[in-house]
Amino acid sequence: MKKWLKISFSLLLISILIIPLAACGKDKVQNVRIGEVTRSIFYAPQYVAIAKGFFEEQGLNVTLTTTAGGDKTMTALLSDSIDVALVGSETSIYVSAQGSNDPVINFAQLTQTDGTFLVSRQKLENFTWDMLKGTTFLGQRKGGMPQMAGEFVLKKHGIDPHKDLELIQNVDFANIAPAFASGTGEFVQLFEPTASVFEKEGKGYIVASFGTESGHIPYTTFMTKQSYINENKETVEKFTRAIYKAQSWVENHSAKETAMVIKDFFDNTELDIIEMVVKRYKSQGSYSTDPILDQEEWDNLQNIMEEAGELPKRVDYKSLVNTEIAESVMKK
Incomplete structure (x- = not known):
């Protein structure tokens, strides 16, 4: 009987100690x-x-x-x-x-x-950046990193984004892809997976990477x-x-x-x-x-x-x- 009481008391002590420790773990x-x-x-x-x-x-x-x-x-x-x-x-x-x-x-x-890609409405076999001149380019929101990196890359290739093409920057981020899909612009700057989805569906074609062009x-x-x-x-x-x-x-x-x-x-x-x-x-x-x-x-x-x-x-x-x-x- 005494032995059973000792065991019971020991189990009680263990449970008393474990409960606070578990609570501390949660805290x-x-x-x-x-x-x-x-x-x-x-x-x-x-x-x-x-x-x-x-x-x-x-x-x-x-x-x-x-x-x-x-x-x-x-x-x-x-x-x-x-x-x-x-x-x-x-x-x-x-x-x-x-x-x-x-x-x-x-x-x-x-x-x-940069995580964006240049997507063309038409399939271009031998893309060069000067193909953007005289086109309508649907870019990213002004002041954001995608837009700044995009313009940096265009200038790097001798394109003035505000003179050599029609640059659209007043479309909200969430609406850029739908706007292009509905017919706005000949080129667009898109994140993934939208760019690849568009390519798979024939809505556009990835022709260049802004990430590769803009550096680290x-x-x-x-x-x-x-x-x-x-x-x-x-x-x-x-x-x-x-x-x-x-x-x-x-x-x-x-x-x-x-x-x-x-x-x-x-x-x-x-x-x-x-x-x-x-x-x-x-x-x-x-x-x-x-x-x-x-x-x-x-x-x-x-x-x-x-x-x-x-x-x-x-x-x-x-x-x-x-x-x-x-x-x-x-x-x-």
Whole structure:
């Protein structure tokens, strides 16, 4: 009887100890709200991090919201509707120019080239950039990175986008593809998978890559307010660790394997299209293989902004870029 009482008492003690420990474990789970500027296969490593449970491994419960447009994404971040924004680095420069006392800091880079492609309404066997002269070109929203990179590439090939062609820039991001499909423009600048879907359906033909032409730039990065980093440094480090693991996974796995992992994020896109797009982005080096945004990329970004007449003023690299977190993650 005494032996049974001892066993019962021991079990009771164990249960008393386990319950608080389990509760503590739950308390350690940190919620992180991400706002992405658009839903795109261009962001494949982010979806891999979610689907493969890399955030969960770090004790993070991530919720993802698509906030169409850089301005809306930044508004969501500044108003604390989200914790982390996935958007072009140029937006952090725009916020800085407004004199914010809580700067938006780029802490982990996801893509390192432009993600758009030049799509022609007609099938062109031997495309050259001067074929755009005298045509109507449906471009991206003025002030955004796609538009600035697009104009940079046109000028690189001796085309004045405001004189040598009719440039349309007043169409909202979400309506650019439908506008082209309905007959507006002879050329259009599109993200994937829309460009490949159009090609498959015979609505247009990919003739060039703006990413290949514009060089390395911090096209899309994870950023947050300095105050959030100050108050949640460990969380930001865990977040970056999950992203870095996903970047390495995408780099070391085939386009088909990546497509299989992220397909649930693209319900209306066929698997073969997803695979083709991932392969295209990998082949042109669009996916960053690590989360570090380097000085050369930052300078190239500001050069492109300046060329487009959209740079408010030069911003010091270290004032809006934090590489310490990414470097720490990579060392470990």
